[in-house]
Amino acid sequence: MSDVDPKAAETGVPAVAAPPAAAPAAEVAQAVVADPEAKEQAPVAAPEAEPKEEQPAPALSPIAQLWDASKASSHPEVWGVTLADPDTHIPSQIVLQKYLNANDGDVAKAKDQLIKTMEWRAKMKPLDLLKKAFNKTKFGSLGYVTTYVAGEDATDPELKEVFNWNIYGAVASIDETFGNLEQFIEWRVAIMELALSELSLSTATKPITAEHDPYKITQVHDYKSISFLRQSPHVKAASSETIKIFAQNYPELLKEKFFVNVPSFMGFVYAFMKLFVAPKTIKKFHPMSNGANLAREFTASKVKDLGDRLPAEYGGKGPDLKAQGKETLLGE
Secondary structure: OOOOOHHHHHHOOOOOOOOOOOOOHHHHHHHHHHOHHHHHHOOOOOOOOOOOOOOOOOOOOHHHHHHHHHOOOOOOEEOOEEOOOOOOOHHHHHHHHHHHHHOOOOHHHHHHHHHHHHHHHHHHOHHHHOOOOEEHHHHOOOEEEEEEEOOOOOOOHHHEEEEEEEEHHHOOOHHHHHOOHHHHHHHHHHHHHHHHHHHOHHHOOOOOOOOOOOOOEEEEEEOOOOHHHOOOHHHHHHHHHHHHHHHHHOOOOEEEEEEEOOOOOOHHHHHHHHHHOOHHHHOOEEEEOOHHHHHHHHOOOOOOOHHHHOEHHHOOOEOOHHHHOEOOOEEO
16 A cells, blocks of 8 residues: 555645643643753742831830820829820929929829829819908918919929918817818818919929929928817818828928927827828928028028028018018908
8 A cells, every 4th residue: 555645645745743742731830840050940939028007106204104004094184284185294204203203213103193183182172272262250361372483483393482381370260160171171272272373383384303303392280288189189180181281292292391389299290291201202291390490491492591491480680471471262
């Protein structure tokens, strides 16, 4: 037989050998892998980028932590200062730093005390008490605030001395003055707020530190002629409650505290104080049997001749408290 394709013979077109079938894709892939050169030329997928670790946010400063905590309160005012960002508001920085100082830098304790103060102020409304007229018979001549400045500058806290005087020896009737505990506490808080207003914290321009703080008040308690207080449960209740309230809600505002004309039996006052007042505050307490020696305690003040400017009965040369001091509003 002939090897000529019958169809080719019929058409006169010579037969062409068919091309080999295409290799399966799997075989091509195997060949590429087997051939080192082919492997180098094969496209390689870019490795996936490793996720970046998130950097932790910088820790808030103690002052910032107190500021954050205070924002949760519906009552933003403390000591006449409406709290704001302490980075730009010096009065707020002063208030918050005082709470830190009172708690030796312990943020948790400072935060707890600050929140409790804000809650107490929301309930007590101390600034409103400055507008309240207290009974003159019960509280007249019992509390004064005096302010002494160097020259005419009343804005520099370094050159200002604010005194809060409590003249318990002038009490005419124990039952009238101390019998209603709520009224007595309101009056006592009003005197403290009057002294705070003299510090002018809301317009302060100098920040404080843990080591230096000129925004403080000197307190003088005069117990002359109060032998009748020894047996009074009203006086003991008022003293105890005042100490607790002031220790909680007015931290780091006391510069020095002088107890003048102190009778020997007044030990119960100190017993209450030791229960509620920090030891470092107790060190600021100075009992004096003779009030006429008080003026000698202020020879180192930056306010020139401060001792001489005190009332004469306290060793100075100034007018009496009625003439130079401020009282709360008084009425019938």
